[in-house]
Amino acid sequence: MTEPTPDQMEIISGALPYLKRYDDQIVVVKYGGHAMGEEATALSFGRDIALLEQVGINPVVVHGGGPQINSMLKRLNVQSTFVQGLRVTDEAMVEVVEMVLAGTVNKQVSNAITRAGAMAVGISGKDGNLIRARRVTRTVKDPDSNIERVLDLGLVGEPEQVDTKVLRLLIDADIVPVVAPVGAGPDGQTYNINADTVAGAVAGALNAERMLLLTDVAGVLDENKKLIPEMTVAEVRAGIESGMISGGMIPKVETCIYAIERGVKGAVILDGRVQHAVLRELFTDGGAGTLIRG
Numbered sequence: 011m012t013e014p015t016p017d018q019m020e021i022i023s024g025a026l027p028y029l030k031r032y033d034d035q036i037v038v039v040k041y042g043g044h045a046m047g048e049e050a051t052a053l054s055f056g057r058d059i060a061l062l063e064q065v066g067i068n069p070v071v072v073h074g075g076g077p078q079i080n081s082m083l084k085r086l087n088v089q090s091t092f093v094q095g096l097r098v099t100d101e102a103m104v105e106v107v108e109m110v111l112a113g114t115v116n117k118q119v120s121n122a123i124t125r126a127g128a129m130a131v132g133i134s135g136k137d138g139n140l141i142r143a144r145r146v147t148r149t150v151k152d153p154d155s156n157i158e159r160v161l162d163l164g165l166v167g168e169p170e171q172v173d174t175k176v177l178r179l180l181i182d183a184d185i186v187p188v189v190a191p192v193g194a195g196p197d198g199q200t201y202n203i204n205a206d207t208v209a210g211a212v213a214g215a216l217n218a219e220r221m222l223l224l225t226d227v228a229g230v231l232d233e234n235k236k237l238i239p240e241m242t243v244a245e246v247r248a249g250i251e252s253g254m255i256s257g258g259m260i261p262k263v264e265t266c267i268y269a270i271e272r273g274v275k276g277a278v279i280l281d282g283r284v285q286h287a288v289l290r291e292l293f294t295d296g297g298a299g300t301l302i303r304g
């Protein structure tokens with residue numbers, strides 16, 4: 011074994027105040043499909059989560075899998091369309107979505123954490139009554155006529171109710187819950203739910219100390235493409251209004267606002283492709299991405 015360098019000792023020692031701050035607190039980590047790419051990043055993610063569990067923090071993982079669903083649909087020769095970042099999902103497609111998210115990806119993520127030495131259990135929002143979903147619609151404006159139309163996205167849902175019992179049982183048993191973003195409607199129908207939205211709902215229901223959204227950009231970028239380290243809810247709203255925040259970043263910041271309004275102390279958007287992104291964010295002074303506060 012090589013001797014630790016003074017720098018390494020400095021880093022470990024510098025983590026002490028953060029270890030105290032997060033002791034026994036819940037941290038919800040959303041692991042986006044784009045952040046999963048490389049094998050090395052997946053391993054570093056698994057190690058980060060296992061380390062949090064080991065030092066007495068309670069991580070809860072919610073994962074995405076949009077790119078993984080895309081490649082399965084491509085293999086099946088099925089086209090998919092998106093409305094405001096949400097995948098229009100019919101009966102046949104929801105079967106593929108559930109298979110990829112609650113099957114392949116869920117087990118990959120829980121396995122990466124387990125291999126790193128923590129106990130992780132993968133569940134979907136349909137297990138233990140975790141997420142009761144309701145159908146969502148979106149209003150779009152026709153650019154030519156300016157007439158607004160309500161679009162039905164099929165079996166796309168949003169969390170109507172979150173029952174945290176199963177999560178609490180796992181957390182109390184020192185098991186890391188790994189949640190796939192599908193839910194069931196009151197009639198048992200399966201709904202496809204955006205993973206950021208699930209993370210916000212879960213973080214809010216658990217009153218988490220922190221919510222981290224791991225994506226493939228450094229965080230919220232300003233007009234000059236420079237990272238904004240910290241934003242208030244009011245600044246985020248102004249950013250959406252001015253068009254500085256657009257596309258896939260809108261549901262992310264909206265999820266952060268939703269979680270903060272439900273008592274989450276801080277929500278961070280950060281680049282999950284960076285090795286040990288979670289540890290950098292939680293245990294260093296500078297943090298890693300954009301922190302959004304109330």
Ligand SMILES: Nc1ncnc2c1ncn2[C@@H]1O[C@H](COP(=O)(O)OP(=O)(O)O)[C@@H](O)[C@H]1O
Pocket residue numbers: 042043044045074076095206224225226227229230231232254255256257258259260
């Ligand atoms: N102000 C902004 N700062 C950073 N990214 C932005 C901003 N506005 C729009 N975006 C876009 O949002 C994308 C992130 O959302 P998305 O692709 O849906 O992520 P994920 O797949 O991880 O859920 C970025 O890659 C970028 O193209």
Ligand SMILES: CC(=O)N[C@@H](CCC(=O)OP(=O)(O)O)C(=O)O
Pocket residue numbers: 041042043044073074075076077079095096097107166167191202203204205206
């Ligand atoms: C309704 C809806 O759009 N659901 C998403 C669920 C997966 C997801 O959100 O994955 P990422 O976080 O990797 O983008 C989808 O079908 O792609």
